[in-house]
Amino acid sequence: MNQSHQKEPWKRETNGGADATATTSLAVNDLSVQVATPDGPKLVVDRLSFDLPEGRTLCIAGESGSGKSMTALALMQLLPRPMARIAGGSAMLDGEDLLTLPESRMRQVRGRKIGMIFQEPMTSLNPVLSIGTQLKGAITAHGELAGRAAGARALELLDQVQIPEPRRRLEQYPHELSGGMRQRIVIAMALAQHSKILIADEPTTALDVTVQAQILALIRKLQVDHGIAVMMITHDMGVVAEMADQVLVMKHGRRVEHGSSAEVFDNPREDYTRKLLAAVPRLGEMTGTDAPKRAKGAEAAQAKAADEAPMVEVRDLTVRFDIRGGILQRPVSRVHAVEGISFTVGRGETLSLVGESGCGKSTTGKALLNLIPWQGDVKVNGRSTRGLGAKAMRPVLRDVQMIFQDPYASLDARMRVGDIVAEPLVIHGLAQGSELNERVAYLLERVGLSPDQMRRYPHEFSGGQRQRICIARALSLSPKLIVADESVAALDVSIQAQVLDLLQDIQDETGISYLFISHDMAVVEQISHRVAVMYMGRFVEMGSRRHIFENPQHSYTKKLIEAVPVADPHRPRRDFVAKAEDLPSPVHPLDYVPPQTRVRDLGGRHLVWEVEG
Known part of the structure; x- marks a missing residue:
């Protein structure tokens, strides 16, 4: 498929039913990322181009290893060096090319202009620092808040991502929280600076469905209130359908399909996209059956198991x-x-x-x-x-x-x-x-x-x-x-x-x-x-x-x-x-007697x- 950069107007239906276009927030042109392998250099992102308009959501989908996360890391200049490097292209934000900025300037861009939710909540949190220390560090990184104001902002962020007992959580360490709790902390840190762009790399993978729905609704609210542009990387096609204005499908580092959410779901042009959509588990497709979807001889097996x-x-x-x-x-x-x-x-x-x-x-x-x-x-x-x-x-x-x-x-x-x-x-x-x-x-x-x-x-x-x-x-x-x-x-x-x-x-x-x-x-x-x-x-x-x-x-x-x-x-x-x-605490006094x-x-x-x- 042609990888050339195309300046296409982004349109979506507004409440009044009219088409609306959005100003481009981030323009990526021919981005290439190269990694060193035992067999020599290999392109894991190959001349990728797309626009990310203000207040819109671009969902990047594709199989594991297709280059989705490497794209995000390249835009943040967080590639694991020297194993990986940017091999070409540009990423223009407010007149600056993110791919060529010196580290001193990128430290000012990260958090203030672009926030990122990382895929692994445990490895993106420091195990020896309390949640409060890390969250306040993200808040105070650019010197806009400090002291009690930073503490108040930390509590506000934990409340936004629906964490119970926020004051107690600030004193805890990452290992004391569940996987879903840790992911919510990472999301709160990404939201700390009211960034113009939010890059979300599998932001709801570790979350249960109710909190996932809350987080997705929160991200949409932030878009409406602040005009934030979201680049969301996810393998959950339900989340793509729920969130995306535009969908970009990647395979082996290349863009194979790019279009509006409705276009990609209703009329996918590529076999690879059709394969992804066909693999999506859909709630309700098992209606009327008793056994698991792929079970063979399930009734006989269950009858035998009942006797053992x-x-x-x-x-x-x-x-x-x-x-x-x-x-x-x-x-x-x-x-x-x-x-x-x-x-x-x-x-x-x-x-x-x-x-x-x-x-x-x-x-x-x-x-x-x-x-x-x-x-x-x-x-x-x-x-x-x-x-x-x-x-x-x-x-x-x-x-x-x-x-x-x-x-x-x-x-x-x-x-x-x-x-x-x-x-x-x-x-x-x-x-x-x-x-x-x-x-x-x-x-x-x-x-x-x-x-x-x-x-x-x-x-x-x-x-x-x-x-x-x-x-x-x-x-x-x-x-x-x-x-x-x-x-x-x-x-x-x-x-x-x-x-x-x-x-x-x-x-x-x-x-x-x-x-x-x-x-x-x-x-x-x-x-x-x-x-x-x-x-x-x-x-x-x-x-x-x-x-x-x-x-x-x-x-x-x-x-x-x-x-x-x-x-x-x-x-x-x-x-x-x-x-x-809706999120009661499991922590009780020592003399607490659980209800019958x-x-x-x-x-x-x-x-x-x-x-x-």
């Missing part, structure tokens, strides 16, 4: 964390992360846990592997894990593996990818020599990577590719249960579909069980046999996939489903702004929990 002992049995699981304070660091309050939940996961079954960030989903998964202290009773493959130490847990971990939420933090940056995938096999003495290499190559191929990439390090891969490495490692021991904590959240839609196919194929072949933790309701609908909805550490509803999505009974379940973005640009854009009280709940059994293992009184 469950793979996982959990009774009254409770996880609480003390918050210490004062000179003696005594407990002053307590986080009620998980509060007395019970469930089973059958053999060959997928049970999905859904709910908002901080509701206890990931904590539940970690408790199953004894990674955190817990109370209650947990049995894995008939064996109780209560009180087991690291050595005693080793046989259990042959049967249970976990795919963690943050793909970068869970990979050792000093190890090559081949060694990372091979490590579980080496620890358990299952393979060595050529057999080990063959097994690693096979695992990488199964998750869509090349065996030639075995000698690379994690930082040389995109976020989606790193998540695929994590999945390959989890599959290495052929476990009986995988706890998948947001295992496809970082993947673009086509690779996501491939990984979901892979997980389902493995389940059909081996009878593996999954505890699938996700905020993507459309994905959950496709892969689940049963779904459990969590809110503030408790279950509020549990039932078959069909019960939860076609006949939800609890108001919170209905709220989650209504918040899912739909891949339809013609659907009216929603204003979904939650009130502060009663369970309504609606039949067919469809349960709804209600607070008594």
